[in-house]
Amino acid sequence: METKKLNLAFVYNVRHKKPCLADEQAVAEAEFDEPVTINGIAHSLRKLGHEVYRIEANEEAYLKLKNLKNKLDLVFNVAEGLQNHDREAQIPAMLENLNIPYVGSKPLTQALCLNKAYTKKVLAYHQITTPRFQMFYNPNEKLSRKMRFPLIVKPVSEGSSKGITNDCLVNNQMELYKKIGELIEKFNQPALVEEFLNGREFTVSLIGNDPVEVLPPVEILFDHLPNNLAPMDSYEVKWIIDNPESQIQTISCPAQLDYKKFLQIKKLCLRTKQALDILDWCRIDVRMDSEGCPHVLEINQIPGIIPDPKENSRFPLAARTAGYTYEEMIHKIIKAACDRHNIPLSPALEPAPEKATNWLVKTFSGQKAFKPI
Template identity: 30%
Template sequence: MKKLRVVVLMHEDLIPPDSLDGYSEIEINEWKTEYDVVSALEELGHDVLKLGVRDELGPLRAAIDNFKPDIVFNLLEEFRGEAVYDLNVIAYLELRGVAYTGCGPRGLLLARDKSLSKQLLSYHRIRVPRFVVCRIGRKIRRPRGLDFPLIVKSLTEDSSMGISQASVVHDDATLAERVAFVHDRIKTDAIVEQFIDGRELYVSVLGNTRLTVLPVAELVFRRKPPDGILIATTAAKHDVAYQERWGVDVKRARGLPAEVEQKLARIGKRIYRILGLTGYGRIDFRLSREGEPYFLEANPNPEIARYEEFASAADAAGMTYEQLLERILRLGLQRTY
C-alpha cells in the first residue's frame, strides 16, 4: 500500500501521548485505541496527524484545508456530548469529498437506534428479543407478553454504557427504577428487552460490498461473579480491576456446532447489509440455551484497539493488526457514495 496522509479523528480528551512511559494501565485504558491506531499507522510509514474535536468542526475543516489528507481514520464516537451526532461529522466529510474509514451516516443512524434496527431486522424475519421503548417523560407500560426477566439499556448509547447487573430486572418495581436510572443518569430513552439466557457472541465483519466474516468470538468469565448473571456490563467492558478479578475476556467461541457458526456468519452478513454498514462492524448476539441466535445490536466502527474483540477476531483469521488497519484504510478509499 502506498504511504498516505492520514488524519486520525478522535475526541479531544482522548489524544494519546507519543509514548506509554510513565502511564498506569488504568490511564492507558482510556485512550488505548487511539494510541494503538496512531502508533501502528506511523510504524507502517504513513504521515499521521492526530486531531481531537469536541463540539465544533473548525479544527477538522482546518486540517482538511492545510494537511490535505488522503483519508480520515475515524475514531470519533460522539460530538457535542451526543453519541448520535457523530454521523453528522461523517456527513461533513462526505460533503467535502474526503475519504474516511468505517461506517457512513446511514449505517450509523440505523445501527445506533436499537429500536429502529430491531424493527427493521424483525421485518426481514431475523430473530430479535421482544422489547418496548420507554421515552423520557412518558409512563412506563410493559406490554402483555413481555415477561420477566428483562434487561434495561440506553436506546442509543453503546459500549455497554449504563449496563450493570442491576440492569436485569425481575419485577415491575425494579423495572421502573432502572428505566428511571437510564433517563436520569444516561439522559436517553430506554429500551427494555426480553433477557435471553445463554452465551454472548460477537460476529465481526469487514467490507463494503464483498464481506468477510471473521471467526465468532465470545464474552467469557473464567470465574463467575457472585450475582451470577454473565452479561457485558460497563465494568466487564472497561474496568481493568473487574476484568482481572473475574477473568473477563473475549475469546474465539469454542464448542459451537458447525451449523450454528455458519448460521451466525450468514445472519451477520444479512444484518450488516440491511443496516447499511460499511468498512467494518460487529454484530452482537445472544445464543439461547436452545441454540437460537437473537440479534442484540450492531456496532459500526467497533473498538479496534490491539488485542480487543475486533483485532483478536482478525488475528484468529490470520491477519496481523497492521494488516487489519491497512484493510480498513483500503476499504475507506474504495468506498462509493
C-alpha cells in the same frame, strides 16, 4: 494505476478517566479511547507508510478537516462524537459536507445503529431475529403483555455498555420501573426494555464490503463470574472484571461452535450488515435463546481496536486469531474504504490471502459439515 502512501486524517475522541462506576466522567467517556490507544493506532498507521494528521473530534474538528481538505486522501475515523443521541454521525456528516472520503458507514447508518430501538425495527422489518422489546419514554407507561421476565433495561442510544449495569437485569415490575426511571433521568433519553435471552453470547467482527470477511467469533463467557454478577456483558463485566490484572476468563476466541451453527451466525451477521447498509467494518453482538437460535443484540459501528493484546479488545482479538497482525487488520479496514472510493493502495501491504480461510480449516476441519473453501 499508480499507488502511493496515503495522507490520512486520524479522527478520535480521547478518554481522560479509567472505567469506574462511581465516576460520572469515567462513565460518560466509556466509548472514548485512552491516550495509549490513540498513540498505538497512529503508530500503526505510520508503520503502514501513511502520513498521519491527528484530529480530536471536538468543536474545532470541522475547521481542521476543512483546512486539510486538499491534502487528504482518506479519513480513518474512530470518533464516537461528543454529545447528543446521534453523535456517531457527527464526523461522517462533516466529511460528507467537505466531500472527503472516509472509513466507515454513512451518517444515516451511524445514527441509526447507535439507536438500539431503530436498529431493531429495521432488523424486524427484514425478518432478522432480535429479542422482543418495548420502548419507555417515561416510567409510567404500561409493560406490554407480550413481554416476559426476566427483562433487561438499557439506555436506547449508548454504546460500550454505558448504563447497562448489573441491576439492569430485572425480574419483576418493581425492579423494572425503578430501573426505567433511573436510566431516563440519568441519560436524558428513552429506555429500551428487552427480553433477556439465557443462551450463549458472541460478538462477530466483519471487514470489507464485497466480499465481506467474517473473522473468528468471540464468545463472552459467564461461567466464572462472581456470584453477584448476572450472566451478561454489563459495564462491570466489560470494563472492570475484564482487565489485564484479572484472573477471570471472560472471553474465548474462536468460540467453540459446530460449523452449522457458525454458518447460521455468519448468515445472520451478513444479513444485518446488508439491511443496515454498514460499510467497511463493524462488530455485531449476538445472543442465543434457550433453543439455540441466534439473535442480534446490537451493532458496534465503530468497534474498539485497542492495540495491546492484554486488554482483550474484541475486534483485534478476532483478527489475531485469524492470523493477522494489528497493522494487517488496520490495512484491511482502510483497503475496504479505498476500494469503495477507487483510491489505490500498494499491493505490498496486503496480508497473505490464505489468512482469510486458514482459521476456518483449523477450527472446523474435523466436522463432517465443513467444506474447505
